[in-house]
Amino acid sequence: MSNDRLDELRARVDEVNLQILKLINERGRLVQEIGKIKETQGTYRYDPVRERKMLDLILEYNDGPFETATLKHIFKEIFKAGLELQEDDHRKALLVSRKKKPENTIVNIKGEKIGDGNQYFVMGPCAVESYEQVAEVAKAVKQHGLKLLRGGAYKPRTSPYDFQGLGVEGLKILKRIAAEYDLAVISEIVTPADIETALDYIDVIQIGARNMQNFELLKAAGQVNKPVLLKRGLAATIEEFINAAEYIMSQGNDQIILCERGIRTYERATRNTLDISAVPILKKETHLPVFVDVTHSTGRRDLLLPCAKAALAIGADGVMAEVHPDPAVALSDSAQQMDIAQFNEFMEELKSFQRQMVKA
Numbered sequence: 173m174s175n176d177r178l179d180e181l182r183a184r185v186d187e188v189n190l191q192i193l194k195l196i197n198e199r200g201r202l203v204q205e206i207g208k209i210k211e212t213q214g215t216y217r218y219d220p221v222r223e224r225k226m227l228d229l230i231l232e233y234n235d236g237p238f239e240t241a242t243l244k245h246i247f248k249e250i251f252k253a254g255l256e257l258q259e260d261d262h263r264k265a266l267l268v269s270r271k272k273k274p275e276n277t278i279v280n281i282k283g284e285k286i287g288d289g290n291q292y293f294v295m296g297p298c299a300v301e302s303y304e305q306v307a308e309v310a311k312a313v314k315q316h317g318l319k320l321l322r323g324g325a326y327k328p329r330t331s332p333y334d335f336q337g338l339g340v341e342g343l344k345i346l347k348r349i350a351a352e353y354d355l356a357v358i359s360e361i362v363t364p365a366d367i368e369t370a371l372d373y374i375d376v377i378q379i380g381a382r383n384m385q386n387f388e389l390l391k392a393a394g395q396v397n398k399p400v401l402l403k404r405g406l407a408a409t410i411e412e413f414i415n416a417a418e419y420i421m422s423q424g425n426d427q428i429i430l431c432e433r434g435i436r437t438y439e440r441a442t443r444n445t446l447d448i449s450a451v452p453i454l455k456k457e458t459h460l461p462v463f464v465d466v467t468h469s470t471g472r473r474d475l476l477l478p479c480a481k482a483a484l485a486i487g488a489d490g491v492m493a494e495v496h497p498d499p500a501v502a503l504s505d506s507a508q509q510m511d512i513a514q515f516n517e518f519m520e521e522l523k524s525f526q527r528q529m530v531k532a
């Protein structure tokens with residue numbers, strides 16, 4: 173008799189389990205639908221006010237035998253599972269994600285195919301100061317068989333009284349240098365209004381760390397047919413960085429290079445903290461090429477070479493660093509730019525390091 177009763181109760185427990193399963197999945201589907209509506213409104217994030225209301229309602233109707241704390245815990249887990257479901261769907265939908273496009277995106281810059289498995293170098297002065305200054309660096313870049321030259325014409329500086337760049341004059345210098353030395357030039361643009369202008373002068377639009385979440389600028393860069401090098405913001409998470417790239421790609425431009433340039437931490441031994449593990453994470457999460465800027469991440473000349481080696485070893489698609497004919501008199505980032513001799517040594521060391529990596 174008692175065994176029959178036990179079997180009966182167990183059968184009912186099984187039944188209830190299946191009902192709970194059905195209800196949990198039904199809840200999941202509803203949450204997914206809510207997620208889709210939120211996505212069209214541009215909001216994905218979890219809503220604590222809503223969660224509090226749901227929890228209060230559940231606890232209000234609780235007549236036991238479970239304690240409030242136990243039920244709170246169980247429902248928090250259910251809420252969390254629903255939220256994760258939303259996040260998965262959202263990530264699946266991102267245009268920049270590997271899930272959306274498994275193969276690498278190749279960014280074609282004047283025939284240089286960034287993202288093709290080779291590792292590239294972007295070298296040049298922090299700021300364009302004069303034709304002669306850039307030409308001297310261009311000569312050295314050319315001698316190493318490199319193609320990509322950087323130089324800032326618009327300089328967003330920490331202080332409004334610091335050198336702000338030559339503006340269009342700087343872009344003109346870059347265009348002339350690119351033609352004379354057969355190089356591709358990369359320069360930062362800081363306002364949406366200048367994107368159109370830049371198209372005539374440069375080969376790659378750089379969006380700097382301070383503008384990583386300048387959404388109007390990102391959208392404007394997404395609407396043109398020109399490669400974009402997007403730097404990670406100084407306090408941006410990897411997720412925020414990926415979403416910034418999504419802003420560009422959502423407008424139609426898929427020619428995007430991501431650039432890790434160090435993040436702000438409590439560490440003061442370096443100007444920023446180079447987040448080297450961001451490289452394989454970004455390569456895994458997105459299909460975009462990833463560069464490492466060793467100059468701004470470290471802010472220290474003595475760390476450029478070891479950090480560049482780390483970038484190459486961890487699988488970055490390219491390394492960016494600053495070179496100036498006479499860093500001592502540079503109008504910006506004077507302490508961390510290499511002079512030409514240091515640059516030559518830097519390149520020789522990196523080339524031999526690359527040969528060692530191939531052998532190993």
Ligand SMILES: [Mn+2]
Nearest residue numbers: 298494504505
């Ligand atoms: Mn700089």
